[in-house]
Amino acid sequence: xxxxxxxxxxxxxxxxxxxxxxxxxxxxxxxxxxxxxxxxxxxxxxxxxxxxxxxxxxxxxxxxxxxxxxxxxxxxxxxxxxxxxxxxxxxxxxxxxxxxxxxxxxxx
Amino acid sequence: xxxxxxxxxxxxxxxxxxxxxxxxxxxxxxxxxxxxxxxxxxxxxxxxxxxxxxxxxxxxxxxxxxxxxxxxxxxxxxxxxxxxxxxxxxxxxxxxxxxxxxxxxxxx
Numbered sequence: 001x002x003x004x005x006x007x008x009x010x011x012x013x014x015x016x017x018x019x020x021x022x023x024x025x026x027x028x029x030x031x032x033x034x035x036x037x038x039x040x041x042x043x044x045x046x047x048x049x050x051x052x053x054x055x056x057x058x059x060x061x062x063x064x065x066x067x068x069x070x071x072x073x074x075x076x077x078x079x080x081x082x083x084x085x086x087x088x089x090x091x092x093x094x095x096x097x098x099x100x101x102x103x104x105x106x107x108x
Numbered sequence: 109x110x111x112x113x114x115x116x117x118x119x120x121x122x123x124x125x126x127x128x129x130x131x132x133x134x135x136x137x138x139x140x141x142x143x144x145x146x147x148x149x150x151x152x153x154x155x156x157x158x159x160x161x162x163x164x165x166x167x168x169x170x171x172x173x174x175x176x177x178x179x180x181x182x183x184x185x186x187x188x189x190x191x192x193x194x195x196x197x198x199x200x201x202x203x204x205x206x207x208x209x210x211x212x213x214x215x216x
């Protein structure tokens with residue numbers, strides 16, 4: 001589970017992958033495996049949530065890192081490389097590095 | 109605050125707005141106001157979290173609705189219309205309707 005709040009001191013990476021529908025499941029499984037075996041063990045990892053679009057054409061990874069420094073260090077980490085390369089070979093992607101500026105829930 | 113979990117029975121809308129950097133703040137404020145005054149009072153609203161990209165070119169709304177039916181009803185709701193039109197006039201957007209298939213956190 002992950003939480004979204006403007007009070008969380010995290011850096012957010014929203015990575016939108018555009019994919020052929022016949023490869024959507026394969027890409028989703030690859031990202032789940034990459035997170036389980038690689039990313040979650042890297043310093044500064046906070047969370048990663050994998051989403052599948054209903055129309056079959058997108059997979060979105062909503063990921064949180066403790067700081068920009070941790071995120072940049074992960075990008076240089078050889079342990080992260082094979083998974084990122086495999087995902088990149090399968091799909092076009094748009095990584096959006098961002099911060100939460102406000103969050104509302106029905107319970108507020 | 110919002111939570112992301114594959115056990116949450118929600119529909120997720122990740123809406124990626126692409127914007128001129130000089131209009132990023134204006135769009136973010138518009139989406140925050142739309143959520144506060146409009147969206148959060150509509151039946152089936154669960155959460156909405158507004159993100160600003162560090163490079164200035166994106167705003168992302170990560171929103172959760174109780175069901176696909178509630179989401180579709182919101183889209184037909186005249187109360188939601190003026191805000192959606194104002195955002196659409198300001199920026200190109202890519203709405204991704206999706207579901208969480210897995211979520212990992214450092215605490216798991």
